[in-house]
Amino acid sequence: MNIIEDAKADLHVNKRFLDRASVMVFRINQAAQRGSFLLAKRAGAKILDSLWLQWIVGADLPGRAQCGPGLRMPHGGRGVTIHPNARIGEGCTIYHRVTIGGFSSDKKNVPTLGDGVYVGVGASILGRAKVRRGVRIGAGAILVGDITVGDNARIGLGTVVDEDVAPEKILKATRRMERMLHEEPIPADRIRANFRIHDLH
Structure with a gap:
């Protein structure tokens, strides 16, 4: 890992001062x-982290987390929380209020993100x-447990995923489930029953 090269790649994809x-x-x-001189x-670094990330931005981005170059954080990563042992690939986009945790x-019960992953708001x-690689996760989606989401899969907004998703698949909630989400808490078995998986092509 070359921190200087990673930082240069980050600056290239983040255009605003806050980001x-x-x-x-x-x-x-x-x-x-x-x-040396750890x-x-x-x-x-702790002073900078406390002043900027935790106090001003409200984010928890521990330096122990592994993250490849080209990290894009729109809105400055406001409210983002990343586990210290998480692994994030190259060219990933992480929007505000995202949690990547255990x-x-x-310490091994943490997520791994491949290259080019997009994680939407919340x-x-x-x-x-x-x-x-190349997975797109919609706003408000929840991925939980020991699962694998295959290359270039798409997870729709608000979808709960607790099982493997094949590559090139689109997983989204039906309209019925979307209506239910606004009415009352839903047991996990009812949520899974309302999933639909569609081919990308």
Whole structure:
């Protein structure tokens, strides 16, 4: 991992000051976890992290998280939370209020995102979910558990996914389920019963 090269790629895809500032503080925090003079570097990075990411932006982007170059964070990553052991590939887009987290004290029970993954506003990826290359996750979707979402799959907005999704598939909630979401809490078995999987082509 070359933090400088990663940061250059990040600046290329983030055009606004807010977005650039957030990803740069994140990269500085990553750099502080390596090399010599760790205590002094971590102290400086922690101050930046506390002032900018946690206080101003309201995000939790730990420097231990692995993330490839070209990270795009529209709206400065406001409200984004990433698990320290999460792995995120190259060229990913993470919108505001996204959670990429684990379930338990098991450090391996965390998500892995492949290259070019798009995560929409307010989506959550929880547990040992493996999201492969080019997957697009709609706003408010929830991916949970030890599942695999295949290359270039599409997860519709507001969809709950707790089982594997094949490559090149579109998974979305039916209109009936969308209406139910606004009426009352729904048991998981009723949610799954209202899924439809369609071929991309």
